[in-house]
Amino acid sequence: MAERVRVALNGxxxxxxxxxxxxxxxxWPGVEIVAINDIASAEDCAYLLEYDSVFGRFPGAVRLEPGAMVAGPHRLRLTREADLSRLDLSDIDVVMECTGRADTVEVSGRGLAAGARRVLISGPSEAAEFTVVLGANDAALDAHMRVVSNASCTTNALAPLVKALHESIGIGTGWMTTIHCYTGSQPTVDAPRGDPARSRAAALSMVPTTTSAGRLMDRVLPDLAGRISCAAVRVPVASVSAIDLTFQPLRAVTTPEVNAVLQGAGGVIGWTDRPLVSSDLRARAESVIMATRETAVTGGGLVRVFGWYDNEWGFSCRMLDVAASWGAHR
Structure with missing residues:
Protein backbone atom coordinates (compact mmCIF):
# COMPACT_ATOMS: atom_id res chain seq x y z
CA MET A 1 0.00 0.00 0.00
CA ALA A 2 1.31 3.44 -0.96
CA GLU A 3 2.35 5.73 1.87
CA ARG A 4 -0.31 8.30 2.71
CA VAL A 5 0.24 12.05 2.37
CA ARG A 6 0.57 13.48 5.87
CA VAL A 7 -1.14 16.87 6.27
CA ALA A 8 -1.09 19.56 8.95
CA LEU A 9 -3.74 22.28 9.12
CA ASN A 10 -2.42 25.70 10.08
CA GLY A 11 -5.48 27.74 10.90
CA TRP A 28 -9.38 10.71 0.43
CA PRO A 29 -7.79 7.45 1.64
CA GLY A 30 -4.41 8.64 0.37
CA VAL A 31 -4.43 11.61 2.78
CA GLU A 32 -3.91 11.55 6.54
CA ILE A 33 -4.54 14.73 8.52
CA VAL A 34 -2.36 14.39 11.59
CA ALA A 35 -2.01 17.87 13.12
CA ILE A 36 -3.86 21.13 13.74
CA ASN A 37 -2.33 24.45 14.75
CA ASP A 38 -4.46 27.46 15.68
CA ILE A 39 -4.13 30.43 18.03
CA ALA A 40 -7.59 29.75 19.49
CA SER A 41 -7.95 27.65 22.63
CA ALA A 42 -8.24 23.89 22.33
CA GLU A 43 -11.74 24.09 23.80
CA ASP A 44 -12.85 26.59 21.13
CA CYS A 45 -11.37 24.48 18.33
CA ALA A 46 -13.17 21.36 19.54
CA TYR A 47 -16.49 23.14 20.08
CA LEU A 48 -16.50 24.82 16.66
CA LEU A 49 -15.70 21.52 14.96
CA GLU A 50 -18.43 19.63 16.81
CA TYR A 51 -21.15 22.25 16.24
CA ASP A 52 -21.34 24.10 12.93
CA SER A 53 -24.09 26.56 11.97
CA VAL A 54 -23.81 25.66 8.26
CA PHE A 55 -22.96 21.95 8.16
CA GLY A 56 -24.50 20.77 11.41
CA ARG A 57 -23.02 18.55 14.07
CA PHE A 58 -19.81 16.66 13.36
CA PRO A 59 -20.61 13.01 12.53
CA GLY A 60 -18.71 11.53 15.46
CA ALA A 61 -17.57 12.29 18.98
CA VAL A 62 -15.17 15.20 19.46
CA ARG A 63 -13.05 15.32 22.59
CA LEU A 64 -9.75 16.70 23.83
CA GLU A 65 -6.77 14.80 25.18
CA PRO A 66 -3.46 16.26 26.36
CA GLY A 67 -1.91 17.85 23.27
CA ALA A 68 -4.51 16.34 20.93
CA MET A 69 -8.03 16.49 19.56
CA VAL A 70 -9.94 13.31 18.82
CA ALA A 71 -12.56 13.65 16.07
CA GLY A 72 -14.40 10.41 15.50
CA PRO A 73 -11.71 7.74 15.07
CA HIS A 74 -9.01 10.29 14.24
CA ARG A 75 -6.49 11.53 16.80
CA LEU A 76 -4.76 14.75 15.74
CA ARG A 77 -2.04 16.53 17.62
CA LEU A 78 -3.16 20.03 18.56
CA THR A 79 -0.88 23.02 19.05
CA ARG A 80 -1.39 26.70 19.73
CA GLU A 81 1.55 28.52 18.14
CA ALA A 82 1.34 31.91 16.41
CA ASP A 83 4.60 31.29 14.51
CA LEU A 84 4.42 27.94 12.74
CA SER A 85 8.18 27.84 12.23
CA ARG A 86 8.62 27.16 15.96
CA LEU A 87 6.98 23.73 15.62
CA ASP A 88 8.54 20.46 14.47
CA LEU A 89 6.73 19.48 11.26
CA SER A 90 9.43 17.21 9.87
CA ASP A 91 6.86 14.40 9.52
CA ILE A 92 4.50 16.53 7.40
CA ASP A 93 4.23 16.32 3.61
CA VAL A 94 1.81 19.24 3.11
CA VAL A 95 0.93 22.13 5.39
CA MET A 96 -2.48 23.50 4.46
CA GLU A 97 -1.99 27.17 5.25
CA CYS A 98 -5.53 28.22 6.19
CA THR A 99 -4.93 31.34 8.29
CA GLY A 100 -5.66 33.77 5.47
CA ARG A 101 -2.42 35.60 6.31
CA ALA A 102 0.11 33.89 4.04
CA ASP A 103 0.57 36.82 1.68
CA THR A 104 4.31 37.25 2.26
CA VAL A 105 7.22 34.90 1.63
CA GLU A 106 8.13 35.00 5.31
CA VAL A 107 4.68 33.87 6.52
CA SER A 108 4.05 31.37 3.72
CA GLY A 109 7.47 29.81 4.31
CA ARG A 110 7.02 29.12 8.02
CA GLY A 111 5.76 25.62 7.35
CA LEU A 112 8.90 24.87 5.35
CA ALA A 113 11.04 26.35 8.12
CA ALA A 114 9.33 23.95 10.53
CA GLY A 115 10.42 21.01 8.38
CA ALA A 116 7.36 20.32 6.21
CA ARG A 117 7.96 19.46 2.56
CA ARG A 118 5.30 21.65 0.93
CA VAL A 119 2.79 24.41 1.70
CA LEU A 120 -0.64 24.73 0.09
CA ILE A 121 -2.27 28.12 0.69
CA SER A 122 -6.07 28.28 0.95
CA GLY A 123 -6.48 31.52 -0.97
CA PRO A 124 -4.73 33.92 -3.33
CA SER A 125 -1.15 34.74 -2.38
CA GLU A 126 1.58 36.74 -4.08
CA ALA A 127 4.09 34.62 -2.16
CA ALA A 128 3.14 31.40 -3.97
CA GLU A 129 5.30 29.93 -6.71
CA PHE A 130 2.19 28.84 -8.62
CA THR A 131 -1.58 29.29 -8.44
CA VAL A 132 -3.35 26.03 -9.20
CA VAL A 133 -6.98 25.37 -10.14
CA LEU A 134 -7.95 21.74 -10.58
CA GLY A 135 -9.54 21.24 -13.97
CA ALA A 136 -7.93 24.37 -15.42
CA ASN A 137 -4.13 24.41 -15.07
CA ASP A 138 -3.26 21.58 -12.69
CA ALA A 139 -1.27 19.80 -15.43
CA ALA A 140 1.42 22.45 -14.89
CA LEU A 141 1.72 21.77 -11.15
CA ASP A 142 5.33 20.76 -10.63
CA ALA A 143 6.47 18.30 -7.98
CA HIS A 144 9.47 20.56 -7.32
CA MET A 145 7.28 23.50 -6.28
CA ARG A 146 7.19 24.05 -2.55
CA VAL A 147 4.65 26.84 -1.97
CA VAL A 148 1.45 26.78 -4.03
CA SER A 149 -1.81 28.72 -3.83
CA ASN A 150 -5.16 26.97 -4.33
CA ALA A 151 -6.57 30.27 -5.73
CA SER A 152 -10.03 31.28 -4.49
CA CYS A 153 -13.37 29.51 -4.30
CA THR A 154 -14.75 31.65 -7.13
CA THR A 155 -11.73 31.05 -9.36
CA ASN A 156 -12.09 27.31 -8.76
CA ALA A 157 -15.70 27.56 -9.91
CA LEU A 158 -15.03 29.80 -12.91
CA ALA A 159 -11.72 28.70 -14.44
CA PRO A 160 -12.63 25.04 -15.24
CA LEU A 161 -15.94 26.24 -16.69
CA VAL A 162 -14.30 28.87 -18.89
CA LYS A 163 -11.72 26.35 -20.07
CA ALA A 164 -14.39 23.81 -21.03
CA LEU A 165 -16.47 26.41 -22.86
CA HIS A 166 -13.48 27.91 -24.66
CA GLU A 167 -12.19 24.53 -25.83
CA SER A 168 -15.64 23.53 -27.15
CA ILE A 169 -17.17 26.80 -28.33
CA GLY A 170 -14.58 29.56 -28.02
CA ILE A 171 -14.90 32.69 -25.90
CA GLY A 172 -14.28 36.12 -27.37
CA THR A 173 -15.02 38.17 -24.27
CA GLY A 174 -17.24 37.80 -21.23
CA TRP A 175 -18.49 39.12 -17.92
CA MET A 176 -18.91 37.11 -14.73
CA THR A 177 -20.74 38.22 -11.61
CA THR A 178 -20.39 36.08 -8.51
CA ILE A 179 -23.44 36.17 -6.26
CA HIS A 180 -21.52 35.37 -3.11
CA CYS A 181 -22.64 34.57 0.42
CA TYR A 182 -21.30 36.81 3.15
CA THR A 183 -18.00 35.91 4.82
CA GLY A 184 -16.02 36.71 7.95
CA SER A 185 -14.48 39.73 6.21
CA GLN A 186 -17.83 41.53 6.60
CA PRO A 187 -19.29 42.86 9.87
CA THR A 188 -22.56 41.65 11.38
CA VAL A 189 -23.42 45.28 12.22
CA ASP A 190 -22.26 48.44 10.43
CA ALA A 191 -18.57 48.95 11.21
CA PRO A 192 -15.55 50.39 9.37
CA ARG A 193 -14.02 47.94 6.89
CA GLY A 194 -12.09 50.15 4.45
CA ASP A 195 -14.49 49.70 1.54
CA PRO A 196 -17.60 51.66 2.61
CA ALA A 197 -19.98 49.10 1.08
CA ARG A 198 -18.27 46.24 2.89
CA SER A 199 -18.65 48.15 6.16
CA ARG A 200 -22.39 47.50 6.13
CA ALA A 201 -24.14 44.69 8.05
CA ALA A 202 -23.59 41.51 6.03
CA ALA A 203 -26.92 39.81 6.74
CA LEU A 204 -29.11 42.82 5.95
CA SER A 205 -28.09 44.01 2.48
CA MET A 206 -26.81 42.95 -0.91
CA VAL A 207 -23.34 44.48 -1.24
CA PRO A 208 -21.75 45.19 -4.64
CA THR A 209 -18.01 44.68 -4.38
CA THR A 210 -14.93 43.21 -6.05
CA THR A 211 -13.63 39.65 -6.44
CA SER A 212 -10.08 38.35 -6.76
CA ALA A 213 -11.25 35.98 -9.50
CA GLY A 214 -10.62 38.58 -12.22
CA ARG A 215 -6.87 38.86 -11.67
CA LEU A 216 -6.54 35.18 -10.79
CA MET A 217 -8.20 34.11 -14.04
CA ASP A 218 -5.46 35.90 -16.00
CA ARG A 219 -2.90 34.00 -13.94
CA VAL A 220 -4.56 30.59 -14.19
CA LEU A 221 -5.58 30.81 -17.87
CA PRO A 222 -3.06 33.23 -19.40
CA ASP A 223 -4.18 32.42 -22.96
CA LEU A 224 -7.50 34.09 -22.08
CA ALA A 225 -5.99 37.02 -20.19
CA GLY A 226 -8.12 40.14 -20.43
CA ARG A 227 -11.15 38.38 -21.91
CA ILE A 228 -13.16 37.75 -18.73
CA SER A 229 -14.05 40.65 -16.41
CA CYS A 230 -15.46 39.94 -12.96
CA ALA A 231 -17.49 41.58 -10.20
CA ALA A 232 -19.24 40.40 -7.06
CA VAL A 233 -22.41 40.97 -5.09
CA ARG A 234 -22.32 39.73 -1.50
CA VAL A 235 -25.78 38.52 -0.47
CA PRO A 236 -27.31 37.78 2.96
CA VAL A 237 -27.01 34.00 3.00
CA ALA A 238 -24.49 32.03 5.04
CA SER A 239 -23.46 29.41 2.49
CA VAL A 240 -23.43 28.52 -1.21
CA SER A 241 -22.63 31.08 -3.91
CA ALA A 242 -23.21 31.30 -7.66
CA ILE A 243 -21.51 32.47 -10.83
CA ASP A 244 -23.45 34.20 -13.60
CA LEU A 245 -21.36 34.27 -16.80
CA THR A 246 -22.32 35.98 -20.04
CA PHE A 247 -19.96 35.70 -23.00
CA GLN A 248 -19.61 36.26 -26.71
CA PRO A 249 -18.86 32.89 -28.36
CA LEU A 250 -16.50 32.64 -31.31
CA ARG A 251 -19.16 30.84 -33.33
CA ALA A 252 -22.94 30.63 -33.38
CA VAL A 253 -24.36 28.16 -30.85
CA THR A 254 -27.71 27.00 -29.52
CA THR A 255 -28.88 26.52 -25.94
CA PRO A 256 -28.94 22.70 -26.28
CA GLU A 257 -25.40 22.77 -27.67
CA VAL A 258 -24.13 24.82 -24.74
CA ASN A 259 -25.87 22.51 -22.27
CA ALA A 260 -24.32 19.49 -23.97
CA VAL A 261 -20.91 21.01 -23.28
CA LEU A 262 -21.80 21.64 -19.63
CA GLN A 263 -23.22 18.16 -19.12
CA GLY A 264 -20.27 16.47 -20.80
CA ALA A 265 -17.49 18.41 -19.07
CA GLY A 266 -17.22 16.10 -16.06
CA GLY A 267 -14.42 16.28 -13.53
CA VAL A 268 -14.96 19.14 -11.09
CA ILE A 269 -17.92 20.48 -13.12
CA GLY A 270 -21.32 19.09 -12.15
CA TRP A 271 -24.76 19.97 -13.46
CA THR A 272 -28.44 19.83 -12.60
CA ASP A 273 -31.60 20.35 -14.62
CA ARG A 274 -33.81 20.62 -11.54
CA PRO A 275 -35.22 23.91 -10.14
CA LEU A 276 -32.86 24.08 -7.16
CA VAL A 277 -32.12 26.94 -4.77
CA SER A 278 -28.84 27.71 -3.05
CA SER A 279 -29.45 25.69 0.13
CA ASP A 280 -29.94 22.55 -1.99
CA LEU A 281 -26.29 22.71 -3.05
CA ARG A 282 -24.81 22.74 0.44
CA ALA A 283 -21.86 20.35 0.90
CA ARG A 284 -21.63 19.50 -2.81
CA ALA A 285 -18.06 18.48 -3.63
CA GLU A 286 -17.86 19.82 -7.20
CA SER A 287 -16.14 23.13 -7.90
CA VAL A 288 -19.27 24.30 -9.73
CA ILE A 289 -22.69 22.77 -10.45
CA MET A 290 -24.20 24.20 -13.63
CA ALA A 291 -27.94 24.94 -13.64
CA THR A 292 -28.78 23.96 -17.21
CA ARG A 293 -32.32 25.38 -16.91
CA GLU A 294 -30.71 28.84 -16.71
CA THR A 295 -28.66 28.54 -19.92
CA ALA A 296 -29.74 30.97 -22.63
CA VAL A 297 -28.56 32.29 -25.99
CA THR A 298 -29.80 35.76 -27.00
CA GLY A 299 -30.94 36.76 -30.45
CA GLY A 300 -27.66 38.66 -30.80
CA GLY A 301 -25.66 35.54 -30.01
CA LEU A 302 -24.62 36.20 -26.40
CA VAL A 303 -24.50 33.11 -24.17
CA ARG A 304 -25.50 33.12 -20.52
CA VAL A 305 -24.69 30.25 -18.13
CA PHE A 306 -25.30 29.98 -14.38
CA GLY A 307 -23.70 27.70 -11.81
CA TRP A 308 -23.82 27.07 -8.05
CA TYR A 309 -20.83 26.40 -5.81
CA ASP A 310 -20.46 25.71 -2.12
CA ASN A 311 -17.65 28.19 -1.57
CA GLU A 312 -16.47 26.41 1.60
CA TRP A 313 -17.09 22.70 0.96
CA GLY A 314 -16.19 22.54 -2.73
CA PHE A 315 -13.04 24.59 -2.22
CA SER A 316 -12.01 22.42 0.75
CA CYS A 317 -12.43 19.32 -1.42
CA ARG A 318 -10.06 20.86 -3.97
CA MET A 319 -7.53 21.50 -1.18
CA LEU A 320 -7.64 17.79 -0.40
CA ASP A 321 -7.45 16.79 -4.07
CA VAL A 322 -4.37 18.93 -4.65
CA ALA A 323 -2.72 17.75 -1.44
CA ALA A 324 -3.35 14.12 -2.41
CA SER A 325 -1.75 14.41 -5.87
CA TRP A 326 0.94 17.02 -5.31
CA GLY A 327 1.96 15.80 -1.85
CA ALA A 328 2.39 12.21 -3.05
CA HIS A 329 5.53 13.20 -5.02
CA ARG A 330 8.43 12.61 -2.67
Missing part, protein backbone atom coordinates in the same frame (compact mmCIF):
# COMPACT_ATOMS: atom_id res chain seq x y z
CA UNK A 12 -8.68 26.06 12.04
CA UNK A 13 -11.24 28.57 10.82
CA UNK A 14 -13.95 28.04 8.21
CA UNK A 15 -11.72 26.33 5.63
CA UNK A 16 -9.54 24.42 8.08
CA UNK A 17 -12.56 22.92 9.82
CA UNK A 18 -14.35 22.20 6.55
CA UNK A 19 -11.28 20.42 5.17
CA UNK A 20 -11.28 18.20 8.25
CA UNK A 21 -15.04 17.52 7.97
CA UNK A 22 -14.77 16.63 4.28
CA UNK A 23 -11.71 14.41 4.85
CA UNK A 24 -13.40 12.61 7.75
CA UNK A 25 -15.99 11.34 5.25
CA UNK A 26 -13.37 8.95 3.90
CA UNK A 27 -13.15 10.07 0.25
Missing amino acids: FGRIGRTVLRAWAGGA
Whole structure:
Protein backbone atom coordinates (compact mmCIF):
# COMPACT_ATOMS: atom_id res chain seq x y z
CA MET A 1 0.00 0.00 0.00
CA ALA A 2 1.31 3.44 -0.96
CA GLU A 3 2.35 5.73 1.87
CA ARG A 4 -0.31 8.30 2.71
CA VAL A 5 0.24 12.05 2.37
CA ARG A 6 0.57 13.48 5.87
CA VAL A 7 -1.14 16.87 6.27
CA ALA A 8 -1.09 19.56 8.95
CA LEU A 9 -3.74 22.28 9.12
CA ASN A 10 -2.42 25.70 10.08
CA GLY A 11 -5.48 27.74 10.90
CA PHE A 12 -8.68 26.06 12.04
CA GLY A 13 -11.24 28.57 10.82
CA ARG A 14 -13.95 28.04 8.21
CA ILE A 15 -11.72 26.33 5.63
CA GLY A 16 -9.54 24.42 8.08
CA ARG A 17 -12.56 22.92 9.82
CA THR A 18 -14.35 22.20 6.55
CA VAL A 19 -11.28 20.42 5.17
CA LEU A 20 -11.28 18.20 8.25
CA ARG A 21 -15.04 17.52 7.97
CA ALA A 22 -14.77 16.63 4.28
CA TRP A 23 -11.71 14.41 4.85
CA ALA A 24 -13.40 12.61 7.75
CA GLY A 25 -15.99 11.34 5.25
CA GLY A 26 -13.37 8.95 3.90
CA ALA A 27 -13.15 10.07 0.25
CA TRP A 28 -9.38 10.71 0.43
CA PRO A 29 -7.79 7.45 1.64
CA GLY A 30 -4.41 8.64 0.37
CA VAL A 31 -4.43 11.61 2.78
CA GLU A 32 -3.91 11.55 6.54
CA ILE A 33 -4.54 14.73 8.52
CA VAL A 34 -2.36 14.39 11.59
CA ALA A 35 -2.01 17.87 13.12
CA ILE A 36 -3.86 21.13 13.74
CA ASN A 37 -2.33 24.45 14.75
CA ASP A 38 -4.46 27.46 15.68
CA ILE A 39 -4.13 30.43 18.03
CA ALA A 40 -7.59 29.75 19.49
CA SER A 41 -7.95 27.65 22.63
CA ALA A 42 -8.24 23.89 22.33
CA GLU A 43 -11.74 24.09 23.80
CA ASP A 44 -12.85 26.59 21.13
CA CYS A 45 -11.37 24.48 18.33
CA ALA A 46 -13.17 21.36 19.54
CA TYR A 47 -16.49 23.14 20.08
CA LEU A 48 -16.50 24.82 16.66
CA LEU A 49 -15.70 21.52 14.96
CA GLU A 50 -18.43 19.63 16.81
CA TYR A 51 -21.15 22.25 16.24
CA ASP A 52 -21.34 24.10 12.93
CA SER A 53 -24.09 26.56 11.97
CA VAL A 54 -23.81 25.66 8.26
CA PHE A 55 -22.96 21.95 8.16
CA GLY A 56 -24.50 20.77 11.41
CA ARG A 57 -23.02 18.55 14.07
CA PHE A 58 -19.81 16.66 13.36
CA PRO A 59 -20.61 13.01 12.53
CA GLY A 60 -18.71 11.53 15.46
CA ALA A 61 -17.57 12.29 18.98
CA VAL A 62 -15.17 15.20 19.46
CA ARG A 63 -13.05 15.32 22.59
CA LEU A 64 -9.75 16.70 23.83
CA GLU A 65 -6.77 14.80 25.18
CA PRO A 66 -3.46 16.26 26.36
CA GLY A 67 -1.91 17.85 23.27
CA ALA A 68 -4.51 16.34 20.93
CA MET A 69 -8.03 16.49 19.56
CA VAL A 70 -9.94 13.31 18.82
CA ALA A 71 -12.56 13.65 16.07
CA GLY A 72 -14.40 10.41 15.50
CA PRO A 73 -11.71 7.74 15.07
CA HIS A 74 -9.01 10.29 14.24
CA ARG A 75 -6.49 11.53 16.80
CA LEU A 76 -4.76 14.75 15.74
CA ARG A 77 -2.04 16.53 17.62
CA LEU A 78 -3.16 20.03 18.56
CA THR A 79 -0.88 23.02 19.05
CA ARG A 80 -1.39 26.70 19.73
CA GLU A 81 1.55 28.52 18.14
CA ALA A 82 1.34 31.91 16.41
CA ASP A 83 4.60 31.29 14.51
CA LEU A 84 4.42 27.94 12.74
CA SER A 85 8.18 27.84 12.23
CA ARG A 86 8.62 27.16 15.96
CA LEU A 87 6.98 23.73 15.62
CA ASP A 88 8.54 20.46 14.47
CA LEU A 89 6.73 19.48 11.26
CA SER A 90 9.43 17.21 9.87
CA ASP A 91 6.86 14.40 9.52
CA ILE A 92 4.50 16.53 7.40
CA ASP A 93 4.23 16.32 3.61
CA VAL A 94 1.81 19.24 3.11
CA VAL A 95 0.93 22.13 5.39
CA MET A 96 -2.48 23.50 4.46
CA GLU A 97 -1.99 27.17 5.25
CA CYS A 98 -5.53 28.22 6.19
CA THR A 99 -4.93 31.34 8.29
CA GLY A 100 -5.66 33.77 5.47
CA ARG A 101 -2.42 35.60 6.31
CA ALA A 102 0.11 33.89 4.04
CA ASP A 103 0.57 36.82 1.68
CA THR A 104 4.31 37.25 2.26
CA VAL A 105 7.22 34.90 1.63
CA GLU A 106 8.13 35.00 5.31
CA VAL A 107 4.68 33.87 6.52
CA SER A 108 4.05 31.37 3.72
CA GLY A 109 7.47 29.81 4.31
CA ARG A 110 7.02 29.12 8.02
CA GLY A 111 5.76 25.62 7.35
CA LEU A 112 8.90 24.87 5.35
CA ALA A 113 11.04 26.35 8.12
CA ALA A 114 9.33 23.95 10.53
CA GLY A 115 10.42 21.01 8.38
CA ALA A 116 7.36 20.32 6.21
CA ARG A 117 7.96 19.46 2.56
CA ARG A 118 5.30 21.65 0.93
CA VAL A 119 2.79 24.41 1.70
CA LEU A 120 -0.64 24.73 0.09
CA ILE A 121 -2.27 28.12 0.69
CA SER A 122 -6.07 28.28 0.95
CA GLY A 123 -6.48 31.52 -0.97
CA PRO A 124 -4.73 33.92 -3.33
CA SER A 125 -1.15 34.74 -2.38
CA GLU A 126 1.58 36.74 -4.08
CA ALA A 127 4.09 34.62 -2.16
CA ALA A 128 3.14 31.40 -3.97
CA GLU A 129 5.30 29.93 -6.71
CA PHE A 130 2.19 28.84 -8.62
CA THR A 131 -1.58 29.29 -8.44
CA VAL A 132 -3.35 26.03 -9.20
CA VAL A 133 -6.98 25.37 -10.14
CA LEU A 134 -7.95 21.74 -10.58
CA GLY A 135 -9.54 21.24 -13.97
CA ALA A 136 -7.93 24.37 -15.42
CA ASN A 137 -4.13 24.41 -15.07
CA ASP A 138 -3.26 21.58 -12.69
CA ALA A 139 -1.27 19.80 -15.43
CA ALA A 140 1.42 22.45 -14.89
CA LEU A 141 1.72 21.77 -11.15
CA ASP A 142 5.33 20.76 -10.63
CA ALA A 143 6.47 18.30 -7.98
CA HIS A 144 9.47 20.56 -7.32
CA MET A 145 7.28 23.50 -6.28
CA ARG A 146 7.19 24.05 -2.55
CA VAL A 147 4.65 26.84 -1.97
CA VAL A 148 1.45 26.78 -4.03
CA SER A 149 -1.81 28.72 -3.83
CA ASN A 150 -5.16 26.97 -4.33
CA ALA A 151 -6.57 30.27 -5.73
CA SER A 152 -10.03 31.28 -4.49
CA CYS A 153 -13.37 29.51 -4.30
CA THR A 154 -14.75 31.65 -7.13
CA THR A 155 -11.73 31.05 -9.36
CA ASN A 156 -12.09 27.31 -8.76
CA ALA A 157 -15.70 27.56 -9.91
CA LEU A 158 -15.03 29.80 -12.91
CA ALA A 159 -11.72 28.70 -14.44
CA PRO A 160 -12.63 25.04 -15.24
CA LEU A 161 -15.94 26.24 -16.69
CA VAL A 162 -14.30 28.87 -18.89
CA LYS A 163 -11.72 26.35 -20.07
CA ALA A 164 -14.39 23.81 -21.03
CA LEU A 165 -16.47 26.41 -22.86
CA HIS A 166 -13.48 27.91 -24.66
CA GLU A 167 -12.19 24.53 -25.83
CA SER A 168 -15.64 23.53 -27.15
CA ILE A 169 -17.17 26.80 -28.33
CA GLY A 170 -14.58 29.56 -28.02
CA ILE A 171 -14.90 32.69 -25.90
CA GLY A 172 -14.28 36.12 -27.37
CA THR A 173 -15.02 38.17 -24.27
CA GLY A 174 -17.24 37.80 -21.23
CA TRP A 175 -18.49 39.12 -17.92
CA MET A 176 -18.91 37.11 -14.73
CA THR A 177 -20.74 38.22 -11.61
CA THR A 178 -20.39 36.08 -8.51
CA ILE A 179 -23.44 36.17 -6.26
CA HIS A 180 -21.52 35.37 -3.11
CA CYS A 181 -22.64 34.57 0.42
CA TYR A 182 -21.30 36.81 3.15
CA THR A 183 -18.00 35.91 4.82
CA GLY A 184 -16.02 36.71 7.95
CA SER A 185 -14.48 39.73 6.21
CA GLN A 186 -17.83 41.53 6.60
CA PRO A 187 -19.29 42.86 9.87
CA THR A 188 -22.56 41.65 11.38
CA VAL A 189 -23.42 45.28 12.22
CA ASP A 190 -22.26 48.44 10.43
CA ALA A 191 -18.57 48.95 11.21
CA PRO A 192 -15.55 50.39 9.37
CA ARG A 193 -14.02 47.94 6.89
CA GLY A 194 -12.09 50.15 4.45
CA ASP A 195 -14.49 49.70 1.54
CA PRO A 196 -17.60 51.66 2.61
CA ALA A 197 -19.98 49.10 1.08
CA ARG A 198 -18.27 46.24 2.89
CA SER A 199 -18.65 48.15 6.16
CA ARG A 200 -22.39 47.50 6.13
CA ALA A 201 -24.14 44.69 8.05
CA ALA A 202 -23.59 41.51 6.03
CA ALA A 203 -26.92 39.81 6.74
CA LEU A 204 -29.11 42.82 5.95
CA SER A 205 -28.09 44.01 2.48
CA MET A 206 -26.81 42.95 -0.91
CA VAL A 207 -23.34 44.48 -1.24
CA PRO A 208 -21.75 45.19 -4.64
CA THR A 209 -18.01 44.68 -4.38
CA THR A 210 -14.93 43.21 -6.05
CA THR A 211 -13.63 39.65 -6.44
CA SER A 212 -10.08 38.35 -6.76
CA ALA A 213 -11.25 35.98 -9.50
CA GLY A 214 -10.62 38.58 -12.22
CA ARG A 215 -6.87 38.86 -11.67
CA LEU A 216 -6.54 35.18 -10.79
CA MET A 217 -8.20 34.11 -14.04
CA ASP A 218 -5.46 35.90 -16.00
CA ARG A 219 -2.90 34.00 -13.94
CA VAL A 220 -4.56 30.59 -14.19
CA LEU A 221 -5.58 30.81 -17.87
CA PRO A 222 -3.06 33.23 -19.40
CA ASP A 223 -4.18 32.42 -22.96
CA LEU A 224 -7.50 34.09 -22.08
CA ALA A 225 -5.99 37.02 -20.19
CA GLY A 226 -8.12 40.14 -20.43
CA ARG A 227 -11.15 38.38 -21.91
CA ILE A 228 -13.16 37.75 -18.73
CA SER A 229 -14.05 40.65 -16.41
CA CYS A 230 -15.46 39.94 -12.96
CA ALA A 231 -17.49 41.58 -10.20
CA ALA A 232 -19.24 40.40 -7.06
CA VAL A 233 -22.41 40.97 -5.09
CA ARG A 234 -22.32 39.73 -1.50
CA VAL A 235 -25.78 38.52 -0.47
CA PRO A 236 -27.31 37.78 2.96
CA VAL A 237 -27.01 34.00 3.00
CA ALA A 238 -24.49 32.03 5.04
CA SER A 239 -23.46 29.41 2.49
CA VAL A 240 -23.43 28.52 -1.21
CA SER A 241 -22.63 31.08 -3.91
CA ALA A 242 -23.21 31.30 -7.66
CA ILE A 243 -21.51 32.47 -10.83
CA ASP A 244 -23.45 34.20 -13.60
CA LEU A 245 -21.36 34.27 -16.80
CA THR A 246 -22.32 35.98 -20.04
CA PHE A 247 -19.96 35.70 -23.00
CA GLN A 248 -19.61 36.26 -26.71
CA PRO A 249 -18.86 32.89 -28.36
CA LEU A 250 -16.50 32.64 -31.31
CA ARG A 251 -19.16 30.84 -33.33
CA ALA A 252 -22.94 30.63 -33.38
CA VAL A 253 -24.36 28.16 -30.85
CA THR A 254 -27.71 27.00 -29.52
CA THR A 255 -28.88 26.52 -25.94
CA PRO A 256 -28.94 22.70 -26.28
CA GLU A 257 -25.40 22.77 -27.67
CA VAL A 258 -24.13 24.82 -24.74
CA ASN A 259 -25.87 22.51 -22.27
CA ALA A 260 -24.32 19.49 -23.97
CA VAL A 261 -20.91 21.01 -23.28
CA LEU A 262 -21.80 21.64 -19.63
CA GLN A 263 -23.22 18.16 -19.12
CA GLY A 264 -20.27 16.47 -20.80
CA ALA A 265 -17.49 18.41 -19.07
CA GLY A 266 -17.22 16.10 -16.06
CA GLY A 267 -14.42 16.28 -13.53
CA VAL A 268 -14.96 19.14 -11.09
CA ILE A 269 -17.92 20.48 -13.12
CA GLY A 270 -21.32 19.09 -12.15
CA TRP A 271 -24.76 19.97 -13.46
CA THR A 272 -28.44 19.83 -12.60
CA ASP A 273 -31.60 20.35 -14.62
CA ARG A 274 -33.81 20.62 -11.54
CA PRO A 275 -35.22 23.91 -10.14
CA LEU A 276 -32.86 24.08 -7.16
CA VAL A 277 -32.12 26.94 -4.77
CA SER A 278 -28.84 27.71 -3.05
CA SER A 279 -29.45 25.69 0.13
CA ASP A 280 -29.94 22.55 -1.99
CA LEU A 281 -26.29 22.71 -3.05
CA ARG A 282 -24.81 22.74 0.44
CA ALA A 283 -21.86 20.35 0.90
CA ARG A 284 -21.63 19.50 -2.81
CA ALA A 285 -18.06 18.48 -3.63
CA GLU A 286 -17.86 19.82 -7.20
CA SER A 287 -16.14 23.13 -7.90
CA VAL A 288 -19.27 24.30 -9.73
CA ILE A 289 -22.69 22.77 -10.45
CA MET A 290 -24.20 24.20 -13.63
CA ALA A 291 -27.94 24.94 -13.64
CA THR A 292 -28.78 23.96 -17.21
CA ARG A 293 -32.32 25.38 -16.91
CA GLU A 294 -30.71 28.84 -16.71
CA THR A 295 -28.66 28.54 -19.92
CA ALA A 296 -29.74 30.97 -22.63
CA VAL A 297 -28.56 32.29 -25.99
CA THR A 298 -29.80 35.76 -27.00
CA GLY A 299 -30.94 36.76 -30.45
CA GLY A 300 -27.66 38.66 -30.80
CA GLY A 301 -25.66 35.54 -30.01
CA LEU A 302 -24.62 36.20 -26.40
CA VAL A 303 -24.50 33.11 -24.17
CA ARG A 304 -25.50 33.12 -20.52
CA VAL A 305 -24.69 30.25 -18.13
CA PHE A 306 -25.30 29.98 -14.38
CA GLY A 307 -23.70 27.70 -11.81
CA TRP A 308 -23.82 27.07 -8.05
CA TYR A 309 -20.83 26.40 -5.81
CA ASP A 310 -20.46 25.71 -2.12
CA ASN A 311 -17.65 28.19 -1.57
CA GLU A 312 -16.47 26.41 1.60
CA TRP A 313 -17.09 22.70 0.96
CA GLY A 314 -16.19 22.54 -2.73
CA PHE A 315 -13.04 24.59 -2.22
CA SER A 316 -12.01 22.42 0.75
CA CYS A 317 -12.43 19.32 -1.42
CA ARG A 318 -10.06 20.86 -3.97
CA MET A 319 -7.53 21.50 -1.18
CA LEU A 320 -7.64 17.79 -0.40
CA ASP A 321 -7.45 16.79 -4.07
CA VAL A 322 -4.37 18.93 -4.65
CA ALA A 323 -2.72 17.75 -1.44
CA ALA A 324 -3.35 14.12 -2.41
CA SER A 325 -1.75 14.41 -5.87
CA TRP A 326 0.94 17.02 -5.31
CA GLY A 327 1.96 15.80 -1.85
CA ALA A 328 2.39 12.21 -3.05
CA HIS A 329 5.53 13.20 -5.02
CA ARG A 330 8.43 12.61 -2.67
